[in-house]
Amino acid sequence: MPQGLGAANAVIIGGGPAGAAAAILLARAGKQVVLAERAPGPHHKVCGEFISWEARPMLEALGVDVSALGGPAIGHLRLTAGAGIIEAPLLHPARSLSRYAMDDALLQQAQAAGVQLLRGTAVTGLERRQGKAIDWSVTFAGSDRITVPAVFLATGKHELRGWPRPREAANDLIGFKMHLELTPPQQAALAGTVEISLFDGGYAGLEPVEGSVSNLCFLVDKAVYAACGKDWPALLRWLALKAPLLGERLAGARELWPRALAVYGIPYGHLAAPVPEEEGLYRLGDQMAVIPSFAGDGMAIALRSGFLAAGSYLGAQGALHYHRAARREFRRPVRFASWLARAAAAPAGRRAVFALARMAPALLPVLMGATRVPGR
Numbered sequence: 001m002p003q004g005l006g007a008a009n010a011v012i013i014g015g016g017p018a019g020a021a022a023a024i025l026l027a028r029a030g031k032q033v034v035l036a037e038r039a040p041g042p043h044h045k046v047c048g049e050f051i052s053w054e055a056r057p058m059l060e061a062l063g064v065d066v067s068a069l070g071g072p073a074i075g076h077l078r079l080t081a082g083a084g085i086i087e088a089p090l091l092h093p094a095r096s097l098s099r100y101a102m103d104d105a106l107l108q109q110a111q112a113a114g115v116q117l118l119r120g121t122a123v124t125g126l127e128r129r130q131g132k133a134i135d136w137s138v139t140f141a142g143s144d145r146i147t148v149p150a151v152f153l154a155t156g157k158h159e160l161r162g163w164p165r166p167r168e169a170a171n172d173l174i175g176f177k178m179h180l181e182l183t184p185p186q187q188a189a190l191a192g193t194v195e196i197s198l199f200d201g202g203y204a205g206l207e208p209v210e211g212s213v214s215n216l217c218f219l220v221d222k223a224v225y226a227a228c229g230k231d232w233p234a235l236l237r238w239l240a241l242k243a244p245l246l247g248e249r250l251a252g253a254r255e256l257w258p259r260a261l262a263v264y265g266i267p268y269g270h271l272a273a274p275v276p277e278e279e280g281l282y283r284l285g286d287q288m289a290v291i292p293s294f295a296g297d298g299m300a301i302a303l304r305s306g307f308l309a310a311g312s313y314l315g316a317q318g319a320l321h322y323h324r325a326a327r328r329e330f331r332r333p334v335r336f337a338s339w340l341a342r343a344a345a346a347p348a349g350r351r352a353v354f355a356l357a358r359m360a361p362a363l364l365p366v367l368m369g370a371t372r373v374p375g376r
């Protein structure tokens with residue numbers, strides 16, 4: 001265990017965008033911060049890798065330049081359901097960037113700001129200690145321990161033992177992700193565009209990321225995966241039947257990883273509540289709020305939660321203040337996106353969205369706007 005841990009003001013558990021944002025801001029304000037990230041180095045994560053126009057300025061404020069890292073501009077949305085296709089410009093230009101590059105760039109900024117970064121170190125336990133004030137005892141893998149007045153829980157989709165999010169929001173969707181090299185004509189057709197395909201039992205997103213790489217990320221009901229014999233090529237064939245444009249894009253594409261990444265049981269719609277007995281515990285990112293993935297704003301929520309939490313901590317307003325402020329900001333976009341996801345899951349809902357968007361193309365950007373979280 002590195003020296004100086006005993007003097008830390010705060011421990012941050014998890015080095016995704018939420019944890020990294022809070023760590024950078026606290027360290028820049030002169031706080032001694034320990035950030036534990038269980039992965040030993042840069043790694044891929046299940047994510048559409050769409051960087052919204054709210055997320056990008058926050059990344060820049062944290063020292064991460066998405067364009068300099070090779071993240072292409074995304075100016076258009078192409079929405080498909082069966083053979084139907086609608087296109088619209090995005091409200092504001094967005095970007096895309098692999099999580100492999102983005103999360104690592106954030107952690108490098110954290111280290112440069114003076115954060116004590118423990119890579120390859122999982123936190124295995126968290127206990128509340130009640131003395132004159134509440135303290136938090138954090139146990140690292142290998143059983144080293146530290147007691148601090150503030151903990152930032154930023155473990156994303158992973159639950160920390162003893163501190164799970166409520167189970168009721170979890171669903172039966174499985175998220176898959178694969179990086180691909182499309183054929184040159186399909187790369188040209190996808191340039192500058194995020195394509196979202198809606199179908200019974202889920203939805204898929206495809207967009208270019210760095211260089212000649214495209215990111216395919218989709219959610220399907222676990223019953224669909226079972227019906228495909230839990231077989232990846234069979235699942236892709238099913239996807240191509242349900243989403244013909246996506247099938248066209250994927251024809252002849254080269255998969256860049258030996259196997260797809262997968263995640264299950266994401267609690268869409270989750271919004272953490274303030275808990276008076278948990279003063280000093282700040283839930284960030286997906287631990288604070290989970291917006292349906294098609295909104296492409298989970299990272300903006302994660303980053304924004306880091307800014308809000310750091311602000312409440314540095315302003316001595318505390319975790320309760322933070323949770324109230326975060327709930328106020330995230331409630332509307334999370335609820336609206338959850339309602340839209342439910343509507344789009346039903347054939348009649350998809351038909352209605354398509355019919356309306358055809359009659360009034362300006363509606364699509366309006367719907368997109370309603371799923372946005374405020375920027376910094």
Ligand SMILES: Cc1cc2nc3c(=O)[nH]c(=O)nc-3n(C[C@H](O)[C@H](O)[C@H](O)COP(=O)(O)OP(=O)(O)OC[C@H]3O[C@@H](n4cnc5c(N)ncnc54)[C@H](O)[C@@H]3O)c2cc1C
Nearest residue numbers: 014016017018038048049050123156175285286296298299
């Ligand atoms: C299918 C899908 C598609 C998505 N597409 C998009 C999109 O296109 N755009 C967008 O903005 N958002 C998207 N999201 C949402 C986005 O990925 C998340 O909201 C975002 O990653 C949350 O950031 P975070 O920092 O809270 O968690 P994460 O990014 O998950 O980071 C958590 C970190 O904590 C670490 N960790 C976990 N447990 C421990 C432990 N015990 N000790 C130490 N470290 C630990 C993990 O290794 C991980 O690095 C998508 C999500 C899904 C599921």
